Amino acid sequence: GAVVSQHPSRVICKSGTSVKIECRSLDFQATTMFWYRQFPKKSLMLMATSNEGSKATYEQGVEKDKFLINHASLTLSTLTVTSAHPEDSSFYICSAPGLTKETQYFGPGTRLLVL
């Protein structure tokens, strides 16, 4: 079946550095991908919609300059957390819709820890 992968699965970085997270659709094309964030013991919060070949659409309250999204190809979207701070530590998950509304594929997630 279709698979969405994320890399890295875990990352630890120093405060002030930037971190890039990749989301790939492995055997299907995704013109749209979604990025979510999950705080400990909380639900998932939609951050933005990544659109292939155009600008991402951000949800209210999400800083565009902080969370840079690039959807450079039909199988790859990247989320870059710029000038990371400890409050950016979280679990980030991407998803890509399949051909029908029943199919929504989620990546395994990336755990980010900013020291």
Place this chain on the structure above:
Amino acid sequence: SQELEQSPQSLIVQEGKNLTINCTSSKTLYGLYWYKQKYGEGLIFLMMLQKGGEEKSHEKITAKLDEKKQQSSLHITASQPSHAGIYLCGADLSGGYQKVTFGTGTKLQVIP
């Protein structure tokens, strides 16, 4: 305020017992998804409901969407330790294409 409310927030049941988790919205649910997650791991798709009154079952899990398409329930029969985890309902509230808004989540523990 949260657009999708789940209840209860957490649940502890004895193995073999039945349980129900509810998901309620003030908006129409164009698509209602149920997922299971262990925190820090990816999501496992359980079921998706679209039509008012729809009901689906998979193994010991049954999900229903009410006629008004504003409330869904997830029922587990004869719970097992393998059912433990976080259950999330998600919905397409915009009528768009799979932009999922998630509920507040329900943490389930099953005691052997």
